[in-house]
Amino acid sequence: MDFNYTDEQLMIKDMARKFAENELWPVVGEYDEKDIYPEHLVAKMQETGLMTVGVPEEFGGPGIDYLGQALAVEELARGDLGLATVVVASCLLASEPVVVAANQEQAERWWKGLLDGKVAAFCLTEPGAGSDVGGMSTNCKKVDGGYILNGTKCFITNGGVAGQYTVFATLDKKMGYKGICAFMVDRNSEGISTGKKENKMGIRTSNTTEVVFDNVFVPEENRLGAEGTGWMTCMKTLDLSRPMIAALAVGTAQGAFDHAVEYAKMRVQFGKPIASFQAIQFLLADALMDIEAGRLLYHKACWLKMAGKPFSQAASIAKGWCGDMAMRVTTDMVQVYGGYGYTKEYPVEKYMRDAKILQIYEGTSQVQRIVVANNLLKGLR
Numbered sequence: 001m002d003f004n005y006t007d008e009q010l011m012i013k014d015m016a017r018k019f020a021e022n023e024l025w026p027v028v029g030e031y032d033e034k035d036i037y038p039e040h041l042v043a044k045m046q047e048t049g050l051m052t053v054g055v056p057e058e059f060g061g062p063g064i065d066y067l068g069q070a071l072a073v074e075e076l077a078r079g080d081l082g083l084a085t086v087v088v089a090s091c092l093l094a095s096e097p098v099v100v101a102a103n104q105e106q107a108e109r110w111w112k113g114l115l116d117g118k119v120a121a122f123c124l125t126e127p128g129a130g131s132d133v134g135g136m137s138t139n140c141k142k143v144d145g146g147y148i149l150n151g152t153k154c155f156i157t158n159g160g161v162a163g164q165y166t167v168f169a170t171l172d173k174k175m176g177y178k179g180i181c182a183f184m185v186d187r188n189s190e191g192i193s194t195g196k197k198e199n200k201m202g203i204r205t206s207n208t209t210e211v212v213f214d215n216v217f218v219p220e221e222n223r224l225g226a227e228g229t230g231w232m233t234c235m236k237t238l239d240l241s242r243p244m245i246a247a248l249a250v251g252t253a254q255g256a257f258d259h260a261v262e263y264a265k266m267r268v269q270f271g272k273p274i275a276s277f278q279a280i281q282f283l284l285a286d287a288l289m290d291i292e293a294g295r296l297l298y299h300k301a302c303w304l305k306m307a308g309k310p311f312s313q314a315a316s317i318a319k320g321w322c323g324d325m326a327m328r329v330t331t332d333m334v335q336v337y338g339g340y341g342y343t344k345e346y347p348v349e350k351y352m353r354d355a356k357i358l359q360i361y362e363g364t365s366q367v368q369r370i371v372v373a374n375n376l377l378k379g380l381r
């Protein structure tokens with residue numbers, strides 16, 4: 001086991017950290033307050049290559065390895081979880097079905113779209129199918145030369161700003177998992193509209209909307225993998241993206257922690273900096289232990305994946321634990337600030353609001369425990 005990062009991993013980590021500190025920290029509080037998706041910051045992330053950090057080298061991307069991608073999104077989340085989520089949703093989550101199931105021509109088209117500046121979105125969740133994704137109703141009816149899509153997806157990150165989607169739909173609900181197909185869908189296809197934009201508790205710099213498919217024709221050459229393999233594609237996609245969510249959680253906790261340490265050294269009560277009180281020191285020490293443990297969990301999942309070993313269990317352990325950890329740490333960091341932490345004068349309350357989503361999206365904390373327990377009972381540790 002080697003705890004040293006490669007030069008490339010260090011380079012992308014450092015670049016994302018500088019971007020977060022210089023470009024995100026000074027302004028994201030205002031965008032969060034005003035509920036604005038800052039297009040110009042997304043454009044800057046495109047210019048620097050951070051928006052396309054997941055594009056493989058053979059398709060014109062930077063070819064950053066899996067751990068390097070995770071380090072980059074951890075650093076972005078230290079700056080702002082909303083914009084880090086925009087990146088993960090586009091070049092990782094929405095793109096993993098392409099990694100898993102696309103042929104060469106499809107992959108070229110998909111990645112070119114991202115490199116040309118399109119944002120992508122992953123359309124899985126529906127109003128009636130959240131944790132129970134297999135219960136989806138969005139239908140793909142087979143017609144001459146392709147499929148007609150009908151249905152509504154909800155809570156879609158980048159839903160209103162994306163130029164291309166990966167979409168899951170069923171040939172027939174009665175077929176269960178075996179009826180699910182995955183597609184690449186162009187936003188300009190006739191019949192697509194974006195519905196309600198969510199007014200969220202946190203990650204308010206990300207755009208979250210409904211995406212409505214009303215008799216949308218999707219050509220056969222846009223189906224990813226064989227008919228009925230969409231479920232497997234979806235499960236493999238979530239395995240690949242869960243370590244990234246764990247990395248986002250570590251970055252979010254780290255951001256709140258770094259601010260709180262500085263505050264504790266500066267804030268004076270009873271004639272001393274509050275950092276001199278053991279009660280505050282213990283909050284900080286516990287937070288640091290949590291963050292370090294979370295980082296090791298997602299590093300392990302990345303290492304297993306890069307070594308070509310099974311990593312599904314490690315991915316769910318990392319996602320489940322780190323999501324809960326980020327909530328715990330950000331809540332404690334508000335405590336370090338006392339009353340000021342409860343106000344928008346300081347950034348720490350935003351970290352706490354942002355962190356909550358880490359226990360919800362890409363499988364709730366409960367769903368991760370279901371996955372871990374199922375694997376455990378099958379003999380997988």
Ligand SMILES: Cc1cc2nc3c(=O)[nH]c(=O)nc-3n(C[C@H](O)[C@H](O)[C@H](O)COP(=O)(O)OP(=O)(O)OC[C@H]3O[C@@H](n4cnc5c(N)ncnc54)[C@H](O)[C@@H]3O)c2cc1C
Binds near residue numbers: 123130208360
């Ligand atoms: C801001 C945001 C961004 C999102 N981005 C995307 C996106 O880009 N693409 C996308 O497809 N989806 C996205 N989602 C959807 C997200 O993945 C779902 O919200 C999540 O999977 C939970 O589904 P649900 O909201 O329907 O909750 P439900 O499934 O209704 O769950 C409600 C509660 O019941 C619990 N529960 C459910 N089933 C069980 C069970 N069997 N055992 C124990 N407890 C259970 C859950 O853990 C939860 O606590 C996003 C959501 C949000 C809020």
